[in-house]
Amino acid sequence: MLERLLSTGQAVDARLGVDGLPQSATGQTSWLCGVNAAKVMGRHYGPQPGPTLLKLLENALPVRLARAGKRVELLNYYPPGYLTGVRKHGCVPQSVLNAARKLNPDGLPHISPLLGLEHDLPLSATQSLENLRAQGLEVGNAAQKLDLALLDLWLSDRIGHLGATPTPPDVQGGARRYLRHLDAFLSGVLESNCPVILSSDHGNFEDLTVRTHTYARVPLLSWGLELPECADIAAGGRAIAGLFGV
Numbered sequence: 751m752l753e754r755l756l757s758t759g760q761a762v763d764a765r766l767g768v769d770g771l772p773q774s775a776t777g778q779t780s781w782l783c784g785v786n787a788a789k790v791m792g793r794h795y796g797p798q799p800g801p802t803l804l805k806l807l808e809n810a811l812p813v814r815l816a817r818a819g820k821r822v823e824l825l826n827y828y829p830p831g832y833l834t835g836v837r838k839h840g841c842v843p844q845s846v847l848n849a850a851r852k853l854n855p856d857g858l859p860h861i862s863p864l865l866g867l868e869h870d871l872p873l874s875a876t877q878s879l880e881n882l883r884a885q886g887l888e889v890g891n892a893a894q895k896l897d898l899a900l901l902d903l904w905l906s907d908r909i910g911h912l913g914a915t916p917t918p919p920d921v922q923g924g925a926r927r928y929l930r931h932l933d934a935f936l937s938g939v940l941e942s943n944c945p946v947i948l949s950s951d952h953g954n955f956e957d958l959t960v961r962t963h964t965y966a967r968v969p970l971l972s973w974g975l976e977l978p979e980c981a982d983i984a985a986g987g988r989a990i991a992g993l994f995g996v
Contacts, residue, residue: 751937752929755948759971763982764952768794771963774907775799777951777983778841782810784988798838810845811987812898814996820897822846825889827860828853842902859888863903865931871912873924879934886938893944897994903932910954910961917958925958945974947990951983 764772766780768788773796779787783806788794791802799807807813812822824846833853843853854860866877893899909928912921939946953966970977970986975993980986 751940752933755936755946755971755973756969759969760977760980761967762949762970762980762986764950764968765965766794766982766984768792770794771965772952773797773963774951775803775841779803779806779810780982780984781949781951781987781990782807782812782841782845784811784984784991786982786984797840799841799844803841804844807841807845808848810841810848811991811994811996812845812849812851812900814991815898815994816849816851818994818996820994822849822898822900823851823855823858823896824853824900824902825855825858825861825892826853826900826902827862840902842900846900858892859885861885861889861901861935863901863905865903865905865928865935867905867924867928867931869908871918871924872920873909873927875927875931877931879930882931882934883938883941886935887941888938889935890939890942890944893939894942906932906950906955910956910958910963913954913958913961915959921958925955940973943974945972947972947975947977949983949986 764777766786766788773794775796775798776788776791776794787803815822866875866882867873868876909925948971950968953964953968956966957964970980977989980989
């Protein structure tokens with residue numbers, strides 16, 4: 751399924767005209783707000799948002815949708831330990847909290863971003879591909895009752911940061927296993943006929959000979975939705991917002 755999406759997708763710029771390697775916080779804020787967050791900051795920044803980006807995230811797409819009376823939810827699973835005490839969140843959960851939604855929303859499926867793999871090397875499988883396909887189908891069916899369902903799938907970033915020259919065999923094997931698991935999950939989502947958009951905030955998973963982010967363009971893949979050609983991830987964020995008229 752991933753190959754099918756890639757064959758019709760776009761490759762968009764994540765550098766945003768700013769020197770240095772793209773980073774998570776400015777990249778994700780650019781997607782969520784449709785603004786060039788790296789230019790606002792004067793640099794790429796991450797992994798979590800500081801005061802400047804937090805201010806931008808007060809007007810992120812989930813917030814605008816909530817103001818318009820739309821229902822938006824984040825379907826990531828968060829373990830109990832994450833939900834206790836004061837915590838600095840990443841951009842995606844912060845944008846949903848800004849929209850007055852809660853993490854682990856009631857009555858909806860909660861998906862671990864590990865997608866049926868162990869957190870640590872060798873990233874062994876803990877779930878079958880068929881089970882992941884079934885989870886994807888459940889998510890797709892649930893998402894169609896919402897205006898926007900978000901998933902923050904960060905394991906590919908973790909795998910990318912395990913890169914080295916030469917690439918360790920367990921990293922290479924874990925990366926291939928992750929792609930198979932992601933493919934199975936997406937197959938289930940698309941089986942439900944749910945429209946899907948898939949992208950990233952920066953490159954790194956595509957080059958496992960380094961452990962840093964990269965300058966690579968990132969995929970912008972869609973199914974069941976028409977997106978215009980987007981030069982960069984900020985334009986991609988504006989295009990997605992445009993689908994909702996906000």
